[in-house]
Amino acid sequence: MQPQQVFRAYRPVIAAEEDLHRTLYCRQCGSLCISEMVEGDVRSICTSCHAVHYKNPQPAVAVLIVDGNRFVLGKRISKSLGHGQWCLPCGYVEFHEDYLSAAVREVKEETTLDIRVQSILSVVTNYLTPNIHSLVTVLLAEVTGGELQAADGMEEAAWFSYTGDFPEMAFEADTHIISRYFETDLPGAPVDSNFASA
Numbered sequence: 001m002q003p004q005q006v007f008r009a010y011r012p013v014i015a016a017e018e019d020l021h022r023t024l025y026c027r028q029c030g031s032l033c034i035s036e037m038v039e040g041d042v043r044s045i046c047t048s049c050h051a052v053h054y055k056n057p058q059p060a061v062a063v064l065i066v067d068g069n070r071f072v073l074g075k076r077i078s079k080s081l082g083h084g085q086w087c088l089p090c091g092y093v094e095f096h097e098d099y100l101s102a103a104v105r106e107v108k109e110e111t112t113l114d115i116r117v118q119s120i121l122s123v124v125t126n127y128l129t130p131n132i133h134s135l136v137t138v139l140l141a142e143v144t145g146g147e148l149q150a151a152d153g154m155e156e157a158a159w160f161s162y163t164g165d166f167p168e169m170a171f172e173a174d175t176h177i178i179s180r181y182f183e184t185d186l187p188g189a190p191v192d193s194n195f196a197s198a
């Protein structure tokens with residue numbers, strides 16, 4: 001099973017007028033920004049101080065929590081992207097946060113489980129919608145405490161035995177990495193144990 005680390009749900013390059021998340025007002029001086037070609041891409045430029053506001057992918061984490069042949073999935077609530085579909089516990093890294101602590105926090109928030117992160121399984125690019133392009137570090141973890149129950153952002157949470165079949169999944173990347181973990185001898189990269197658990 002070959003590594004796959006780029007997942008496209010839309011055409012990555014979009015027109016400026018379709019870009020709902022472009023910077024409209026300058027973060028430095030508050031003046032109006034316009035879209036212009038700068039350094040080979042359309043970017044928001046301040047009409048007053050000429051600051052260029054770069055737009056980058058959002059860093060996120062997803063966590064494959066494993067117990068023998070079983071793994072945890074959550075069913076996403078109705079207001080989220082991929083609502084009603086299943087995914088690995090996941091979320092965005094806060095600005096003040098390291099990515100390992102973000103993983104521990106997101107798992108606690110969504111499933112109430114305490115975990116210890118064991119390794120980095122992969123890093124994936126997800127072009128999800130024209131305004132959601134995430135760069136996701138996928139981590140392997142084990143449970144250290146708590147009972148699985150759905151919480152923030154999830155309407156259900158459950159252990160699944162790996163059979164190769166999945167419930168309806170929200171993200172192609174999750175299906176791929178779960179399969180690759182269980183079907184190949186996937187070497188994970190070590191993590192900094194100072195940040196791997198709460």
Ligand SMILES: [Zn+2]
Binds near residue numbers: 030
């Ligand atoms: Zn400005």
